[in-house]
Amino acid sequence: MDAQLVQCLTESTCEVFRTMVACDLEPGTPLLGEAAQPRSHVVGTVGFGGSRLGLVAFHGSLDAAREIAGRLLGISAGEVRGEIADAIGEVTNMIAGSFRTRMAGRGESWAISIPTVTVGTDFSITPRGYGQRAVLPFRMPNHGDLFVELLLTSR
Amino acid sequence: MRVLVVDDSSTMRRIIINTLVKLGHQDFAEAANGLEGLERAAEGVFDLIITDWNMPGMSGLEFIRTLRAQPSERRIPVLMVTTNAAKDDIVEALRAGVDNYVIKPFTPDTIREKIDAVTGRAA
């Protein structure tokens, strides 16, 4: 995996959380290849295509997702009801969009898709036909680990 | 001031409306894509339109192009709020008739300044 991609995606994720969620994430060491399989309750995905083809996926626990939604909406986590999916979709959209802009400054030209969100308790993502994979762990203070996954299609 | 907020994310519409409320505005209409935006714009008089770019159905760019192509007595100020922040994106949006641009993620100060700038309240 291109180190620039990992660095730009890390910066984008931290920026979205600092600016919109008022939260300083602590990035961990990226895991490359098939080793890491984040088990999460809430997953947002945004695809991108153009000079490269792939997917950005945001993974979080239900507790973390509720906290994020509450902070975005300006309400307490306990008041969050049906807003989780939309909030995580928009967080994923902002991460993927900032990532796209950063990579555009490095000569890449992509379009990104509308976000998709899955909320559940017993599922994992099994990518097929993806060339490269990186999982970026982040610690959200008091709310455990979040993961941002990058899948690239080889051409 | 009556504001039309167009974004496919209800969360983002809420964030924008929360900011507008803090600025003292109270009169809003919402739409989830460009087509709904055109419908709302045809129904009422607005002093400001705040729109996203990437939306299913009709995008914000198409929405503003269509709106600007319609005969109208006044030109409603348009603020675009989007993650699309590459140089070419901004040029395309301004060509389509967008007056100012806020890049997501944004701070409350940024969106406040841009709202004031497009509504002519800037110092």
Ligand SMILES: [Mg+2]
């Ligand atoms: Mg959108």
